[in-house]
Amino acid sequence: MTECTTLGRFAYTLEEYRTLLESLLADGFEFVGFGRPLQDDEIVLRHDVDLSPKLALEMAKIEASLDVKSTYCVLVTTPIYNLLEVEHARALAEIRALGHDIAVHFNTHHYWDSEPTPDELGTQVRAECDVLGTILGQHVETVSFHRPPSWVLDVDFDGFENTYQPQYFSAITYRSDSSQKWRTEPPFPHGRPDRLQLLIHPGLWGHTPREMADIVADIETKQRAHVETYLDGLGA
DSSP states (O other): OOOOOOOOOOOOBHHHHHHHHHHHHHTTOEEEOSSSOOOTTEEEEEEEESSOHHHHHHHHHHHHHTTOOOEEEEESSOSSOOTTSHHHHHHHHHHHHTTOEEEEEEOGGGTOSSOOOHHHHHHHHHHHHHHHHHHHTSOOOEEEESSOOGGGTTOOOTTSEETTSGGGTTSSEEEEOGGGGGGTSOSOTTOOOSEEEEEEOGGGOBSSOOOHHHHHHHHHHHHHHHHHHHHHHTTO
């Protein structure tokens, strides 16, 4: 690209997220999905839904209002949310209805403490893809790894699309908002790249600025209350 709009640091509000998207659109970027190598002036926008499908839906609505397409990667194995619970299932359905893709956010740490064999990894990944596919009523083949170990980076796997395979990772520019690091550094310190994978975590952004510790504490409180309500129903 010949020109780049400069963006500074972020307070991680949804209003600022909209500003980020508008800036990328103004620079002439087109948002595309996974499934092929990116061309110049294309972005594949990915969301790892670590904390809340409901917050992901808020982000998905902002994107849809700007005609931006993204991919939401959800955890099948997490104590934070259950994809079969009504509120989360509805959130996923609405995200899909807005035109976005749904993929698996696979947690290797849930199954192994060290690197598994390729067959072991492929079997578990495909099993989670099948579970999510059953929930959605469609085939799922794109996988984002949660807290990715080094042995999934820059690897093409058989049987599924890895969001960290070379064509989405080392062959293009990769940027992530992990741990709210854009509070202290801008996402594009050297100007805009020609091709980009952009990872945004919906749980880190809200209507007002909140530090990571406060976000985690709030989720902990809500989950404890959720479990206590369930146990109370059992007469515990």
